[in-house]
């Protein structure tokens with residue numbers, strides 16, 4: 001990947017990371033506010049909402065981790081390379097998922113059920 005493309009993806013990744021961090025912070029503020037309102041809220045719906053937040057936070061954690069790894073790869077100059085087979089990941093795939101780690105072949109291989 002050339003430096004110009006890498007710089008663009010770096011910008012994209014940094015933006016995405018900021019978005020997720022802002023969202024996580026907003027959720028945290030909401031959670032803190034809920035403690036104050038307390039008994040006013042129906043407990044059942046509160047619990048399911050909390051579970052949803054928890055799942056969301058877990059997915060965000062993974063994405064944040066992938067983004068920081070991708071940024072590290074840009075610094076090292078091996079961004080856009082499959083972590084499994086070292087081939088160059090097609091630009092279209094990187095555009096769809098800028099923090100993608102594997103080429104389509106390796107991804108499919110990993111997701112295929114084991115015999």
Ligand SMILES: [Zn+2]
Nearest residue numbers: 082085103106
């Ligand atoms: Zn691969």
